[in-house]
Amino acid sequence: MRRQITHPGSGQLRYMIREIVEFGRKVQALGRPIIWENIGDPVRKGEAPPDWIRAIVGELAAGEESYAYSDTQGVPATREFLASRANDRLEPASTTGNGERPGVESGARIDADDIIFFNGLGDAVSKIFGQLRAQARVIGPSPAYSTHSSAEAAHSGYEHLTYRLDPDRGWLPDLDELENTVRYNPSIAGILIINPDNPTGAVYPRDVLERFVEIARRHNLFIICDETYAHVVYGGAHETHLNQIIGDVPGIAMRSISKEVPWPGARCGWIEVYNRKSDPDFDGYVESLIAAKRLEVCSTTLPQLAIPRIMGDPRYVEHLDTRNAEYDARAGETMEALGGLDALRVNRPRGGFFITPVFDAGALPPDGVLPIEEPDIRALVEEKVQSAEPDARFVYYLLGATGVCVVPLSGFCSQLDGFRLTLLETSDDVRSRALQAIASSVQEYCSAARGRPAVEEAALARD
Numbered sequence: 001m002r003r004q005i006t007h008p009g010s011g012q013l014r015y016m017i018r019e020i021v022e023f024g025r026k027v028q029a030l031g032r033p034i035i036w037e038n039i040g041d042p043v044r045k046g047e048a049p050p051d052w053i054r055a056i057v058g059e060l061a062a063g064e065e066s067y068a069y070s071d072t073q074g075v076p077a078t079r080e081f082l083a084s085r086a087n088d089r090l091e092p093a094s095t096t097g098n099g100e101r102p103g104v105e106s107g108a109r110i111d112a113d114d115i116i117f118f119n120g121l122g123d124a125v126s127k128i129f130g131q132l133r134a135q136a137r138v139i140g141p142s143p144a145y146s147t148h149s150s151a152e153a154a155h156s157g158y159e160h161l162t163y164r165l166d167p168d169r170g171w172l173p174d175l176d177e178l179e180n181t182v183r184y185n186p187s188i189a190g191i192l193i194i195n196p197d198n199p200t201g202a203v204y205p206r207d208v209l210e211r212f213v214e215i216a217r218r219h220n221l222f223i224i225c226d227e228t229y230a231h232v233v234y235g236g237a238h239e240t241h242l243n244q245i246i247g248d249v250p251g252i253a254m255r256s257i258s259k260e261v262p263w264p265g266a267r268c269g270w271i272e273v274y275n276r277k278s279d280p281d282f283d284g285y286v287e288s289l290i291a292a293k294r295l296e297v298c299s300t301t302l303p304q305l306a307i308p309r310i311m312g313d314p315r316y317v318e319h320l321d322t323r324n325a326e327y328d329a330r331a332g333e334t335m336e337a338l339g340g341l342d343a344l345r346v347n348r349p350r351g352g353f354f355i356t357p358v359f360d361a362g363a364l365p366p367d368g369v370l371p372i373e374e375p376d377i378r379a380l381v382e383e384k385v386q387s388a389e390p391d392a393r394f395v396y397y398l399l400g401a402t403g404v405c406v407v408p409l410s411g412f413c414s415q416l417d418g419f420r421l422t423l424l425e426t427s428d429d430v431r432s433r434a435l436q437a438i439a440s441s442v443q444e445y446c447s448a449a450r451g452r453p454a455v456e457e458a459a460l461a462r463d
C-alpha cells in the first residue's frame, strides 16, 4: 500500500476463546466428536430461556415498535426502569441528627440519562476503549477477559497493563501491587474490575471493592466495573454492585442480558454512568461515547423493550435462583473431579460461568504428550504445538486425544499456566465424561514431569 494502513495496535486483537474453535473444527473434521468447553454461551449448552421469557419476546416481535429505531441512548422507559432498579440497590441515605447528610455517601444515584445501550457489551467495550485518549491507560486484572485486554492494548498500541489476581488467595486482587503500579505510572487513568470475574469465578467482598474505590479516589482515577455476571452469584457469595460503594468517584458499570436471561444472541448490553458531573474530563468522555453511538443511530430495539417485562416479572428472581443453584452444584462436581489432583490448584467459583485450574510451577513437562491413536489427528496436534505456550500445548493435546475443548490460561493475558472450562454443560453424562477426560489427561500429561507413569502414580496413591 502507498501508506501503511494497519493500525499499530492491530496485533493486540486476540480472542483465544474463539481462536481455539478453528483448531477444534479441524480435529472434528477428522472424526473426533468435540465437547465445546470454550465459550460462555448457556444457550449453546442446552439452556434456552424458559417459555414465559420466550412468550414475552414473541409478543414483542409481533408488535410494530420492535421494528423501529430507538433513541440513541436506548428506549427511554427501559432506561427509567433500569435507573430505578439501580437506585433501589442503594441503602437509604443516612442522615445526621439534624437531618443533614454526613460527608460522602457510599452510593451513587442515577437517572435514565446516565444509561447508554450498546449492541452487547462487546460493542460497549470497543467504544469505551476506542473513545479513550491513546495515552490514557486502563489497568485491568490478570488473568484478563480478552475482550477488555485486547481492546485496551489495541487502543494504546502497547501491551495491556495488569494487576495480579492471586490463585493462592481465592483469586483476590493484589491491591498493594495495584496501588504501586498506579502511583508510579502516571499514564493510568482508570481501573477495570470484573465482578464476578471471568475467567476466575471470584466474587469480590465489599471491603475489597471499597479498597479499589479508595485507590481510585486517592489517585484521581475513574473505575470501570464489568458486572455482566452480577446476578450469577452462588456458593454463599454476596453481590456488591459498584453503585453501592463508589461514593463520589467517577465510574461506569457494564451490564448485559447475555448471561442472566440468558440471551447472548440479542447483542444487548448497557452502561450505567456514576458521578458523571464530578469531573469535566469524565463528563466530556461520556459525551463522546454517546456521540459515537449516535453515529450508529442506536442499538437494537427489541431486546431493550423486553427488559422491563422480563426483569419486572415475579418469576425472574426464581429463574435466577434456580440457575445459580445449578451452577453451584456443577462447581461442586468440578471441584470433586479436579480439586484433588496433584498438579493443579483449583479455586471453587462463586459467580459467573467459569472455573480456572492452574498448574503448579514445574508440573507441565516442556515436551508433554497425550497418546492419540489416529495418525492424522496426532499430526495436526504435533504441528500446532510447535510454537505453543506450555498450557496451550496441554490444551491442544487434550483436544486431540479426548475431544474436550478448553481455553489455555495464557490466552487470558496471564503468566500462569492453566485452563478455563465452563459450568454450562446441561447433560449430566457429557459433563461427567468431560471432567473425567480432563482429570485423567492432567494426571497422564503431568506424570512425565514427575518422572513416573500415571498408572504407577495412581497405584501409589491407593497404597
Ligand SMILES: Cc1ncc(COP(=O)(O)O)c(C=O)c1O
Pocket: 040, 119, 120, 121, 122, 123, 145, 147, 194, 197, 198, 226, 228, 256, 257, 258, 264, 267, 268, 269
Ligand atoms: C466479563 C464479560 N464481559 C463482557 C462480555 C460480553 O458480553 P456481551 O454478550 O454482552 O457482549 C462477556 C462475555 O462472555 C464477559 O464474560
